[in-house]
Amino acid sequence: MTRAQPTVAVPEIPLRRAVLAVVTLLIPAPALGAEAVAWKQVQAGVEHLRLADLDAELFRFDLRAFEVEVLVPGRDHRQTAAELRRQRDGVLAVNGGFFDTDARPLGLRVSGKRVVIPLRPRVDWGVLVVRDGGASIVHSREYVADAATTAAVQVGPRLLIDGRPTDLKPQAARRTAVALDRDGRFLTFIVTRVRVDAGALARALAGVGFERALMLDGGPSTQLSVALPGHELEIVGGYPVPDGLVVRPRARSR
Numbered sequence: 578m579t580r581a582q583p584t585v586a587v588p589e590i591p592l593r594r595a596v597l598a599v600v601t602l603l604i605p606a607p608a609l610g611a612e613a614v615a616w617k618q619v620q621a622g623v624e625h626l627r628l629a630d631l632d633a634e635l636f637r638f639d640l641r642a643f644e645v646e647v648l649v650p651g652r653d654h655r656q657t658a659a660e661l662r663r664q665r666d667g668v669l670a671v672n673g674g675f676f677d678t679d680a681r682p683l684g685l686r687v688s689g690k691r692v693v694i695p696l697r698p699r700v701d702w703g704v705l706v707v708r709d710g711g712a713s714i715v716h717s718r719e720y721v722a723d724a725a726t727t728a729a730v731q732v733g734p735r736l737l738i739d740g741r742p743t744d745l746k747p748q749a750a751r752r753t754a755v756a757l758d759r760d761g762r763f764l765t766f767i768v769t770r771v772r773v774d775a776g777a778l779a780r781a782l783a784g785v786g787f788e789r790a791l792m793l794d795g796g797p798s799t800q801l802s803v804a805l806p807g808h809e810l811e812i813v814g815g816y817p818v819p820d821g822l823v824v825r826p827r828a829r830s831r
Contacts, residue, residue: 652680674732684731702733742779
C-alpha cells in the first residue's frame with residue numbers, strides 16, 4: 578500500500594534568490610581530476626591508491642616493467658588468488674572472469690600466447706588484451722586474434738569507454754576490475770572490500786582519470802593477493818576460482 582505524502586508548506590522565495598539557486602543546482606560538481614589523486618609509489622613501476630569511499634585498493638603497474646599472466650587452472654584445480662600468486666612468484670593476483678555452475682570458465686582466455694578457451698560470440702562483454710609493454714580493452718566484436726597477444730580475458734561489462742562511464746544496471750556487489758590509461762602502458766587492478774554499485778565504481782574510476790575500464794567477476798569471486806614492499810595484502814574471496822590474473826616483474830635482459 579502506498580502511503581499518502583504529507584503536505585509541506587513551501588516558503589516564498591524572492592525571484593532573484595530562486596533563480597540563483599536553480600543556476601547553482603545546474604552547475605555540475607567538478608570531477609576529481611587525475612592530477613588531484615594522491616598515488617603513492619610502492620617501487621619502481623608500481624603505484625598504490627586507496628579510495629576510502631568505496632573501500633577500494635588500486636595498484637597500478639607499468640607494463641614495460643611488469644608482465645601480466647592469465648592462469649586457467651580449470652574447474653578441477655581451482656585456486657585462490659594467493660595460491661596463484663605464489664605459484665608464479667608474482668607480486669599481485671586477482672580472480673579472473675565468469676564461469677558457469679560447473680566452474681568452467683566462460684569466454685576467451687589466452688594464456689602464454691595460447692588460446693585456452695575460445696572467444697564467446699554475441700555477448701556484450703569486453704576483452705582485456707595484453708601484449709608486451711601494453712594493453713587494451715575492446716568490445717568482444719572488436720577483438721582480433723594476433724600473435725602479439727600474450728594474455729587475454731573476456732568478461733564484462735565495460736565500465737569506461739573513452740573516459741566516460743557506460744550505462745550500467747544498478748547492482749551492488751564486491752568488485753574486481755581493471756583500468757587503463759589512454760596509451761595502455763599502465764594497467765591498474767581495482768578490488769573493493771565491500772559491496773559497491775557498478776555505476777558508482779565507474780564514476781569513481783572516471784574521476785581518477787582512467788580512459789578504459791572493465792569489470793572482472795565479482796561477489797564471492799572477488800579476491801586480491803599482494804606481495805609488494807610495504808604492501809602485504811590479502812582480500813579473501815568466498816572460494817577458489819578456475820582462472821585468475823597474476824602480475825610478475827619482467828625478466829631483465831642481460
